[in-house]
Amino acid sequence: MTDNGLSRLPLEWTPIYPLQRNDVVLDVFKHSISYSDGLPPYAQARIIDLMVNRLLKTRRYPALWISVEAPGDWFRHEIKRLIKHKIPMTVQPTKKTCINEREFYQPIRPTYLQERDVPVLAPRFDPLDYGVKEAALRVLRVLARLKTAYRPELASLTGFSESHVRNLLKQLQAENLIERRQIxxxxxxxxxxxGLSMAHRSWNIPKGVHFSKYRGEFRYAGERHRRVSRRWRAWLEKAYPNIEIWECWTEAPLFDGIPDALAWGRKGEYEILFWLEVDSGHSSEKVMRCNYSHRFQNAYQHAKRLGLSIVFCVMGPPWVVRFFPS
DNA sequence: TACCATTCTGAATCGTGTAT
DNA sequence: ATACACGATTCAGAATGGTA
Incomplete structure (x- = not known):
């Protein structure tokens, strides 16, 4: 079979045959992601956009089926909201194993398919091919976002215990995927x-694509600031044993703001987002009021629309925290 | 007051032990 | 094997205190 331009795109081809003829198809591709991949919805959405660009270069009427593994609803809705809908797409939970053309958000135009048009795709990532364990891969992926980190930060963000992370870090180091460094x-x-390229492969990012600007934390934050926000998940879990945290990302874009850290989970049946702001207390009250009321309004609007709760949390010197409820 | 040594504290690491 | 708990250790910086 000939290379028809998709050999670097790790997708599945799942065509639909609308006319019971094998030369007329709806040209559907499938991409699978999980909430535990270590990437916030924003970054996953950018990967999807990059894939769509590749598809558009080589296919006439492509469509994309995105299968999302995640508890609750928020993650999937975020993906749907953040992707650019340049081609017909559908975002579905993993339990949905087959797809109907009516479930796409735009109609799909049929393609006449010739023998040479059957796509040759890159293999999708399988940790076994790379000889890494799932747990080690998780640490690696988190570190890929952070670039450099301390062990307690990695323990917090992966949700593993410190000693477990220590073992995993040793394994990663033995394979030259990471190194110790003075920070x-x-x-x-x-x-x-x-390690970075393995992380990219593990996210099924097409080779040759520029992902680095979406991969990392969104803003630069000072040392202290960063340590507090990265360890926030561990802090939350310790302080509130009755909440379950599903994932936590630092400096991930959300709505119009960028929380210093965003944790997502549930308490009982309620899906909750925990929005953390770490405030140094360097700016004046007036500036703060302006900054926060805007972000808060925005977050509130979205929460209402999605029917989930947002807990807005500020950490800072006592006077900042006292001031905040007003 | 200026200087130096000591003690205290917080943050990070490592080693070991235990339960499953 | 994997997950977790706990104490010991190391290090840097802040606080304390003594002496010329």
Whole structure:
């Protein structure tokens, strides 16, 4: 079979035959993601956009089926909201194993398919091919976002215990995927290029695509600031044992703001987002009021529309926290 | 007051032990 | 094997205190 331009795109081809003829198809591709991939919805959506661009270059009327593994509803809705709908798409939970053309958000135009048009796609990522364990891969993926980090930060963001993370880090180091490095005052870990490229492959990012600007934390934050927000998940879990955290990302874009950290989980039946702002207390009250009321309004609007709760949380010097309820 | 040594504290690491 | 708990250790910076 000939290379028809898709050999670097790790998707599945799942055509629909609308006319019971094998030369007329709806040209559907399938992409699968999971909430536990270590990427916030925004970054996953950018990967999808990049894939769509590739599809548009080589196919006439492509369509994309995105299968999302995630508890609750928020993650899936975020993906749907954040992707650019340049071609017909549908975003479905993983339990949906086959798809109907009516479930796409735009109608799909049929394609006349010739023998040479049957796509040759890149293999989708399988951890076994790379000889990494699921748990180690999770640490690697989180580190790929952070670039450099301390162990407690990785433990917090992965949800693993510190000693478990320690073992996993040793394994990753033995495979030259990461290295120890001095970060500020203490020794921490940094991801190496080999590790970075494995993380990219694991997210099924097409080779040759520029993803780095979407991969990492969205803003630069100071040392102290960063440590607090990265360890927030662990803090939350300890302080509120009755809530379940599904995932946590630092500096991930959400609505119009960028929380310092965003944790997502549930308490009982209620799906909740925990929005963290770490405030140094360097700016004046007036500036703060302006900053926060805007973000808060925005977050509130979205929460209402999606029917989930947002807990807005500020950490800072006592006077900042006291001021905040007003 | 200026200087130096000591103690205290917080943050990060490592080693070991235990339960499943 | 994997997950987790706990104490010991190391390090840097802040606080304390003594002495010329």
């Amino acid at each position: 500020g005052k203490y020794e921490g870990y940094a991801i190496r290029n080999k």
